[in-house]
Amino acid sequence: YMSTAKIMDEMLPRFGVEVTVVEQSDISAFEEAIRPNTKLIMLETPANPTLVVTDLEAVVRLAKKQEIIVVADNTFASPLNQRPHDVGVDVVLHSATKYLGGHHDITAGVICTSFELAEKIWDTHTSIGSVLSPMDAWLLLRGLRTLPLRMDRINSNALALAEFLEEQPQIEKVYYPGLPSHPQHELAQKQMKGYGAVIAFAVKGDYAATQRFVSALQLSTNAVSLGGVDSLVVHTAAMWEGAMNEEQMKTAGIPANFVRYSVGLEHIEDLKADIRQALKEI
Template identity: 80%
Template sequence: MNTYDKNETLVLHADKEWSEKEGTASPAIYYSATFMAKDAAEFAEMANTPRHSKYYTRYGNPVHDRVIEIMADLEGTETALVTGSGMGAISTTLLALLQAGDHVVAQTRHYMGTAKILDEMLTKFGIEVTVVEQTDVQEFEKAIRPNTKLIIIETPANPTLIVTDLEAVASLAKQHDILVMADNTFASPLNQRPHDYGVDIIVHSATKYLGGHHDIVAGVVCTSNELAEKIWNVHTAIGSVLSPMDAWLLLRGLRTFPIRMERINENALALAMFLEGQEMVEEVFYPGLESHPQHELAKSQMNGYGAVIAFSVKGGYKETQKFVSSLNLTQHAVSLGGVESLVVHTAAMWEGALNEEQMKTAGIPANFVRFSVGLEHIEDLKKDVLQALQEV
């Protein structure tokens, strides 16, 4: 692992050994499914070396390795893996570490894809799941059984921005020899490092902040060498492979990640404060606001609070739909953490994926908006939001 004082330097130089070997200022793209060996002995070595970067791209690729170097350093873990999507990272990790008869403790609010895996997929394999209120660490403790193998958390949670106490959950898990996996997508490794608090596995949808330009779908798992090899063995069987081109685009996105994140944090906090002062806004949820019920916890484990603001528009479904439709500057699209601001009417987005009970559990009312703040000038964002609120 490389050590740099500042993340801006880390993302540019953590993979410099590859640059020196390739002799290029810009990283090479190894767009090859398979790699040649010079003789039978070398082929045998390549075939039998886990995570070899020049054997077969489902197993690894030099561009993957460059991303891995940077991501492991950013999260402070021994190593990392890349996958074809954030859900690929989550599902592969769960299948690698769990088996029939195991028990998982999960929090109430998760990304809808994760929630569906917990509700529907794991039970098919004989794995039990207990869902608890994530704001109360005692609820995690009460749910632990002799066969509990994993606690899975997400903080801040999508889309409600509820915060989970990383240190308390990790400490509890260590007492019972249980692994902890944290989805760090909504925070990013610049705003929060779960491994510093004892979390064993950190997953990301690299589609979001890490890529940063809404042009790739990718996932990352950051963990120890031992766990990474277990996950990699399942990964090669399932085949959630990140293409060399998407890995290269992710690598390019990482180069500007710290600079983008600094601006996004500033913009989002300013817009959240602006929204709190608007008559047509019922409530604003953003961990950086003092009004957030877990602001002190967020401040203790986060360096910044990210792009996503959740808020409720006065009225109901129709009023919220009118507000979202009246925005001119902000793009109407899913995802988050990119250079452009994005907005979704959360109830409209998820009503087809989650049933009524799941929507209720996820805390998604009809007038809920999820706004991902980008790099536009803050005054332009405020102006656009204001005119849209006036249309309601």
Template identity: 70%
Template sequence: MREPNNPLHLDTLLLHGDVGDDVSIVPPIYYSATFRAEDASAFAEMANTPRHSRYYTRYGNPVHDRVAAILAQLEGTDTALLTGAGMGAISTAVLALVSAGDHVVAQTRHYMSTTKLFDEVLPRFGVTVTLVEQTNVEAIAAAIQDNTRLIMLETPANPTLQLTDLSAIADIAKQNGILTIADNTLASPVNQQPHHLGIDIVVHSATKYLGGHHDITAGVICCNHELGEKIWSMHTTLGSVLSPMDAWLLLRGLRTLSVRVERINQNALALANWLAVHPLIESVYYPGLTSHPQHELAKRQMSGFGAVIAFAVKGGYQETSQFVSNVKLATHAVSLGGVDSLLVHTAAMWSGTMNEEQMKAANIPPNFVRMSVGLEHIQDLQADLDRALRLSQPQ
């Protein structure tokens, strides 16, 4: 796939899209908090140049520059900024763009820490938030107020896999002079590019697909230069800094992003189709299935449907808990988008931050499971899940 306005195909971009002044094939890790200036004049220039990569690592680092160069091209933006975690990216971007008295429109379904930001943090600083059903474009438009400054989107949403019509919301926002942010974590830039659909700012938890090996936490913010400078200024204040080592690991993960996501897409779609006809599964939610209520939208704005499948096990909480415990190949752990499959009992995972009524409102039943499909052989995954499902049922 050749990216819009980019002369390189995706596979080549991931290998050659970064720039560096070193001669090694594998870039060095600049594991230094601070950098030497040759004289007072050079120091003054370093200190007063935004995002200087050789002044102080909270401001920037040569390894950050190389990773950001690839990520900006992946999302089709002018620039990218790295943070120490996905929530570092989301919180930094949002806090850079709103002030007391402003209003934000967000979805009723977001990653749970994003929801906390809107429910608990922003109101403390005089920012009001209206949560709207993401599948209802008209409702999002109706929620806009005179003081609305930002619309926050996440598609597919975690963990229900509902979709937001990015082009439609981007058009509404531009007509009203409102900025938009889209969390593109569950899709990855291989499968979906919100900026090309009109979204202003794209954020990722780079812990997921971009790193791809469950060995780092990282975040990324992709946007134009003007917004990038404003968000970077907030970033230096909040200090969600990505270490040089983690930036280097992220760069290494990016080299194989396209081939990993291609295989993950294939595995997840095959597994979703298999689960959809399994006698011990009540329902399956995956944008790539024709049964998904927004499948046509998924085909329109996504080129692949990602790793995450949500499904309901026949029975209740106890049977689902037993099923998860019986699974051997997929690791019982949070996160997604890595080389190996992960599985969580969603109701159990979210019970610490949501009560039963909130989970009902979020369409998270007690028998709900979220699976991130990895690179294992599809027949091995099917055999393992089938065995676990049969063991979970009363004998």
């Protein structure tokens, strides 16, 4: 993984691109960060891995006043749970590796935008970009055929599992936009139809205890993808420690006891039972 700091500090300046990072749940932070040369606002909502939700309508209103393009990474929501275009977002991105493919067997991306912007992106893409292979394109089409059915099951499983986790004494905090306890639950209800697969939670323990918990899980695979048929889990601090130092992770809101769990299509009672037995290792 390449940290955001490394991309901003080392890579983008090579292309003459200046970047300002803001707290994406704070609309005033966006307003204060806009400069005379600001051309684009980049969003991700819900955000990885903290599941912070950004007010899409508010950002779009702010950007349109100054003719700034708004780009939203909609991967964590999926196109069925959230439709940023409907509130005026100019460009919507999806990692098709996740929900759209749905079977953990392709690497692909999708850009959804107007014909005018698509032509500009296409011209650059054909010069410096890569092309999806025919086999991967076929696998992506296969995944799209079952997307609505999978999302129904994923949404219901994830909400039920998030509610279950909140009841466990070994769990310190659960972060899921579908829970009333989420700081931006009302905003999520307003702009999302469902809340997706990913649940973030903190166990009551240190780094080592979190590692033991993740290692004890038997039904979910310890892997970094999300949104597929199988449940996947990662110890978030372990996933990012190669790209971010301790202070950067603290700033990003990633404590040592943080877990990111992507809920799949398994039976909900099996998922609960697996987590219940793994919690004994904390």
